Amino acid sequence: MAKPGVLIIVENLTVPLDRRVWQEATTLRDAGYTVSVVCPTGGQYKAAYEQLDGIHIFRHPLPLEADGALGYLIEYSWALFWEFILAWRAYFKVGFDVIQACNPPDTIFLIAGFFKALLGTRFVFDHHDINPELYEAKFGKRGFFHRLLLKFERWTFRAADVSIATNETFKQIAIDRGGMASDRVFIVRSIPDVSRFRRLEPRPALRNARSHVVGYVGIMGNQDGVDLLVDAMDHLINADRRTDVQCVIVGSGTALEGLKLQATAKGLDDFITFTGFMSGEPLLRALSTFDVGVIPDPKNCYNDKISMNKHFEYMSLGIPFVSYDLDEGRKISADTALYAKDNCPVSLATQIARLVDDSELRSTLATAGRERAQALLRWDTERANLLAAYDLALGDKALGPVLDARNVTRA
Numbered sequence: 001m002a003k004p005g006v007l008i009i010v011e012n013l014t015v016p017l018d019r020r021v022w023q024e025a026t027t028l029r030d031a032g033y034t035v036s037v038v039c040p041t042g043g044q045y046k047a048a049y050e051q052l053d054g055i056h057i058f059r060h061p062l063p064l065e066a067d068g069a070l071g072y073l074i075e076y077s078w079a080l081f082w083e084f085i086l087a088w089r090a091y092f093k094v095g096f097d098v099i100q101a102c103n104p105p106d107t108i109f110l111i112a113g114f115f116k117a118l119l120g121t122r123f124v125f126d127h128h129d130i131n132p133e134l135y136e137a138k139f140g141k142r143g144f145f146h147r148l149l150l151k152f153e154r155w156t157f158r159a160a161d162v163s164i165a166t167n168e169t170f171k172q173i174a175i176d177r178g179g180m181a182s183d184r185v186f187i188v189r190s191i192p193d194v195s196r197f198r199r200l201e202p203r204p205a206l207r208n209a210r211s212h213v214v215g216y217v218g219i220m221g222n223q224d225g226v227d228l229l230v231d232a233m234d235h236l237i238n239a240d241r242r243t244d245v246q247c248v249i250v251g252s253g254t255a256l257e258g259l260k261l262q263a264t265a266k267g268l269d270d271f272i273t274f275t276g277f278m279s280g281e282p283l284l285r286a287l288s289t290f291d292v293g294v295i296p297d298p299k300n301c302y303n304d305k306i307s308m309n310k311h312f313e314y315m316s317l318g319i320p321f322v323s324y325d326l327d328e329g330r331k332i333s334a335d336t337a338l339y340a341k342d343n344c345p346v347s348l349a350t351q352i353a354r355l356v357d358d359s360e361l362r363s364t365l366a367t368a369g370r371e372r373a374q375a376l377l378r379w380d381t382e383r384a385n386l387l388a389a390y391d392l393a394l395g396d397k398a399l400g401p402v403l404d405a406r407n408v409t410r411a
Contacts (some may be wrong), residue, residue, distance in 0.1 A: 005096035014042030215290035222252030229343035293321030
């Protein structure tokens, strides 16, 4: 009997750089599935097709990351075209019985629905992002496009056989807005595999000869609040007259160039280092250099609902950190972090300074974060949920017996 085949489609990051998708792909491979991925090119991963660790990867070119309604229309239309072409290529070269669509955007259901209607393939929706809330947070309004995004989201859920949520809030959205039965929604959190995600030798050059390193890692869009971190550094350096703190900002995104201009305008070029995108060992070495981590994402209807990788990463590595008091963030980190007043850069600066100046507090929070991560953030649990979702989606084509979702430990 041939192994069941899985095709994972992801649009916003290449594989294997997308850590969540790569973890899912390797987990399914290890469970006995034949796994293919359709994704864009990115970084050093430019091959149109390659096999990495037994996983078939089909890549397509992608225009520059979108910024604005027209840019998103071009990016998503281009991606959808190539995803459809490469899905056929994967079908004839490798074969698949189920398509896993990873949003954003919420348009990949068109491909999954086409193959489902034509060939009877099953559809697993991996709900990475809540696009209606993201639109509202990014553009400060609702209107026509917000309603359109709600429709795309609803159509995606209706087409899906099973949905994978990153937290309880996303699960409730799948039930309330998507109309999915609760036993068809599985929580699979985006947590690092601690066997691979660990501290390495730090990079002393990032300190810029300063005593303390304050760090941020992540995507930099207009909604991610990195401008608030720059403002906080402005307060520390230009108002408090500190010269002992270096800020290291790791990542890329549409807001990056604007953030560099903001730093220059405030005279912070010598105090803020923008490293650009990092992954693998260079990323872990940069993170291992942080004395204090920062999560500057502002409190809003979007950030309150999402589970951010930064919480998991900082806690797993024992990096004490400062954040705004976000609903889902508080559920993850509890009392292992310091919290600043909502969206206030001065309060953010004050809490950063508090951690920088108190080595005992840093040590206490680092230890508490590691212990909480070890107790709560276990990929084995998420792995069981992922495989249970596939057993239910595939039914008699599954590798093992269909698991009753009620018997699977939920996050």
